[in-house]
Amino acid sequence: PEYYPTRHGFDDYLGILYSNDMRPVNLMQGEKLLEYPVIQANLTKRYTERAVKFIQENQEGPFFLYLPHAMPHKPLAASEAFYKKSGAGLYGDVIAELDWSVGEIFKTLRELNLDENTLVIFASDNGPWFGGNTAGLSGMKSTAWEGGLRVPMIARWPGKIPPRQVIDTVCGSIDVFPTILKQAGIPVPADRVIDGKDLFPVLTKQAPTPHQALYSMKGNSLFTVRSGPWKLHVKPSPRQVLAGKGKNWIDPRGPDGVTIIAPYEQAMPDQQPGIHNGDQPVPMMLFNLQQDIAEQDNVADEHPEVVARLMKLYHEMQAEVPASIRNYK
Known part of the structure; x- marks a missing residue:
């Protein structure tokens, strides 16, 4: 109970308390159990209906609504109104329902004359899982490559934020x-x-x-430093490198009917020239993302001064990370 959202700043809460693939999962309203196990096909619809109701209930004053949909995280599920309706498979059904959900939020804001007085931010948490499409970026979710970290964000506030900017x-x-x-x-x-x-x-x-810089962290370690066009992979391991470079590399923990969605086998180290086996760190890698967004050309040896500058930032940030996190195991 100490970790419930209602004990960490939220006045109300509707949702599952952790990832929807940690099945079976329960649906909570505040600190009350509503459904166990939850019917995941109804989640997008229920979240949307509660979000609309929340806006209606709080229209007279400032409000903050955080709506992190469970979909399209796997296992995928869509409500009866969208299931098998998109013509693009289950994933298409799920995306169509999410599109409907966003539309319902905007429709409510317009109906209540809140549209021009509300900042709406739409974003994702990470890149796709194994087998997903990163549009040519290296890596995927859970890696420090751009395919794992880089996601779109849309911010809309009529009259405040100019439209159609990139x-x-x-x-x-x-x-x-x-x-x-x-x-x-x-x-x-x-x-x-x-x-x-x-x-x-x-x-x-x-x-x-x-x-000045942005950092990525995995577990208790800082993995990358991004400053301007430069990105330094401080602690790359062969497993991370394989995940970023291996075109046929997918999660070796499957299959469970959900995890693996690409028809490939795990690439072995001898299929990746120059990659060493094991989990010990390999040499640091530096990329100029303005020229090499796919992170294919390691230029660390050509720019030692950039590596030194980013390593200085790395050590400064690492020193600021609380010991409770640095020593976490």
Whole structure:
């Protein structure tokens, strides 16, 4: 119970408490169990209906709605209104229902005359799982390659954010928190370190990134440092390299009917020239993402001064990470 969302700042909550593939999962309303095991085909519909009701109930004052759909995380499921209706398989059905969900939110905002006084942010949490399409980027979910980290974000606020912009400024999900606080007139907490930055100047004026660097972390270690066009993989392991470079590499833990969605076998180390077996770190890799977004050309040896600068940033950030996280096992 100590980890319930209602004990961490949320006034109300509807949802499953963890990933939908940790089956069977339960559906909670606040701290009350509603359904166990939950019928996942109904989740998108139920979340949407509760979100609409929440907006209606709070239309007279400021509100914050966080709507993280379980779909399209696997196992996939769609409600009766969308199942087998898209003509593009189950994944297409799920996406069509999510599209409907977004439409219902916007329709409600318009009907309540809240459309021009509401900031809406739409984003993903990570890249696709094994077998998904990264549009040519290396890696996938759970890796530090661009295919695992880079996701789209859409911000909409009529009259405040110019429409139809395409912005390639480097930012992160950690920036959403201070951005929302600033627009709501709420001070950013001063009693703790807040790594995020206010993105509103970027969204409204295409200002430069407010970050000197952005970092990716897995477990208790920082994995990459991104500064300007440069990205340094500080602790790449053969497993990470294979996941990024192996075109036929998929999750070896399957099959379970859900995990594996690509008809390939796991690539072996001898199929990847130059890659060593095991989990010991391999030499650091540096990429210029402006010239090499697919992270195919390691230029660490050609730019030792960039490696040194990014390693300095890495050590400074690593020193700021609380010992409770650094020593986590």
